[in-house]
Amino acid sequence: MADPAPQFGAVLPSLVGRPPGSRSRALAERLRSVESRNVTYLSEDFPVFWEEAKGANVRDVDGNVYVDFTAAFGVSFAGHGHPRIERALVEQSERLIHGMGDVHPPALKLELLERLSALAPWEETRTVLGSSGSEAIEAALKTAELSTGRPGIVAFEGGYHGLTLGSLAVTARPDFREPFRARVHRGVAFAPFPRTEVESEVALAEVQRLLSGGIPGGGAESQKAVGAVVIEPVQGRAGVRIPPPGFLAGLAELTRADGSLLIFDEIFTGLGRTGVIFEYEREGVLPDLVCLGKALGGGLPLSACLGSREVMDAWPESGGEALHTSTFLGHPLACATALAFLAVLEGEKLVARSLHLGERIVGRLREGLAPLAGVREVRGRGLLIGIELASEAGGPAAGLGARVAEAALRRGLLVLPAGGQGEVVELAPPAVTSDEQVDFGIGCLVEAIGEALNG
Numbered sequence: 001m002a003d004p005a006p007q008f009g010a011v012l013p014s015l016v017g018r019p020p021g022s023r024s025r026a027l028a029e030r031l032r033s034v035e036s037r038n039v040t041y042l043s044e045d046f047p048v049f050w051e052e053a054k055g056a057n058v059r060d061v062d063g064n065v066y067v068d069f070t071a072a073f074g075v076s077f078a079g080h081g082h083p084r085i086e087r088a089l090v091e092q093s094e095r096l097i098h099g100m101g102d103v104h105p106p107a108l109k110l111e112l113l114e115r116l117s118a119l120a121p122w123e124e125t126r127t128v129l130g131s132s133g134s135e136a137i138e139a140a141l142k143t144a145e146l147s148t149g150r151p152g153i154v155a156f157e158g159g160y161h162g163l164t165l166g167s168l169a170v171t172a173r174p175d176f177r178e179p180f181r182a183r184v185h186r187g188v189a190f191a192p193f194p195r196t197e198v199e200s201e202v203a204l205a206e207v208q209r210l211l212s213g214g215i216p217g218g219g220a221e222s223q224k225a226v227g228a229v230v231i232e233p234v235q236g237r238a239g240v241r242i243p244p245p246g247f248l249a250g251l252a253e254l255t256r257a258d259g260s261l262l263i264f265d266e267i268f269t270g271l272g273r274t275g276v277i278f279e280y281e282r283e284g285v286l287p288d289l290v291c292l293g294k295a296l297g298g299g300l301p302l303s304a305c306l307g308s309r310e311v312m313d314a315w316p317e318s319g320g321e322a323l324h325t326s327t328f329l330g331h332p333l334a335c336a337t338a339l340a341f342l343a344v345l346e347g348e349k350l351v352a353r354s355l356h357l358g359e360r361i362v363g364r365l366r367e368g369l370a371p372l373a374g375v376r377e378v379r380g381r382g383l384l385i386g387i388e389l390a391s392e393a394g395g396p397a398a399g400l401g402a403r404v405a406e407a408a409l410r411r412g413l414l415v416l417p418a419g420g421q422g423e424v425v426e427l428a429p430p431a432v433t434s435d436e437q438v439d440f441g442i443g444c445l446v447e448a449i450g451e452a453l454n455g
């Protein structure tokens with residue numbers, strides 16, 4: 001018998017017209033008159049409004065079907081609308097939609113915390129839940145300050161940790177920081193994020209200098225001492241930048257010797273995206289704190305800051321008022337979908353699939369893009385992949401990532417730009433993307449990049 005035809009979720013794109021279609025454009029016009037103009041980028045060629053998504057497919061309001069190589073900011077790692085996650089959400093919504101996270105907690109919060117403890121590297125783990133990645137970062141930075149009594153922070157050039165005022169202080173992008181310069185915590189210094197072994201030595205020397213000397217301009221002496229070093233083990237939004245082997249281990253050695261805490265922001269990389277559960281595992285590094293978000297909630301907003309009991313016990317025991325909490329902490333719907341996601345991750349061996357698919361995509365893209373002079377590098381870890389584009393003069397091809405995203409959209413593929421100057425095309429497909437969809441995506445990217453480079 002012939003294989004059944006693939007269903008929505010595992011199909012190739014079908015476009016009923018050139019996207020964005022008339023309905024997406026009409027919605028964009030309405031959006032323009034109600035949403036703050038800073039939020040959604042609106043142009044002739046962007047965006048399309050989503051109506052439905054399943055697996056690695058998205059359907060827009062005009063009926064165009066796309067293959068999604070973004071997993072919606074890396075969130076839908078198990079695919080959009082995974083049946084087991086959907087079922088967990090529906091069943092939970094019929095029992096308890098909202099609870100009292102830090103007062104009369106939903107029982108599911110406990111179940112999720114136990115599951116996270118089982119994944120974590122420490123003998124005894126303690127966790128603070130949140131809703132967004134930024135919140136998990138804020139919890140980690142507060143923990144480090146409580147634990148060490150030292151408010152200074154070392155972060156890294158290119159690093160992205162969120163945009164709330166606390167997390168913005170460690171996000172490196174000047175365009176995000178500049179308008180709020182007076183409000184962000186000043187005791188933060190940015191060390192270079194290395195890409196080569198030589199750069200690694202320079203970066204470690206700079207971290208060592210900051211750990212011993214404190215943060216320049218960080219205020220009074222007592223305000224300058226460094227209590228935390230925060231890093232994405234692979235920088236996502238900066239353009240999928242991967243440090244050389246040994247760097248993270250070197251960093252861990254420096255922080256351990258200094259008594260400052262090493263925070264791994266695994267909000268993008270964690271839970272399988274890079275072909276391992278946690279990226280820090282690769283080098284056998286033991287972090288002090290780990291932040292998770294994005295994929296964790298299986299599509300619902302959920303984040304977590306995990307640490308060893310010794311570190312996290314810097315927080316006082318609650319006497320009825322938590323020093324750090326929020327209304328939606330331990331939200332039952334998000335706990336239910338997170339537990340379902342973690343079960344799917346294990347049951348469907350998505351981590352191994354991520355590694356395998358990622359290698360195939362990177363290998364095939366390197367081959368397909370080799371003739372194009374404007375492609376500087378294709379790099380990746382698992383299903384977090386970046387294609388870096390160069391200008392004719394050899395510098396970063398500023399803004400070209402967005403042009404590739406538009407050219408890809410017109411062919412039925414969703415991708416995002418990344419990099420400090422938008423010079424990278426970022427791929428973060430769901431781990432359930434089929435081989436056929438992957439092959440389509442690769443062919444489409446070769447064409448779209450060729451078009452953007454020649455246009």
Ligand SMILES: Cc1ncc(COP(=O)(O)O)c(C=O)c1O
Pocket residue numbers: 131132133134135137160161162163232236237265266267268269293294
């Ligand atoms: C590595 C990393 N950290 C933190 C964040 C912030 O997460 P959120 O946007 O959920 O606040 C992001 C978001 O892209 C991220 O990629």
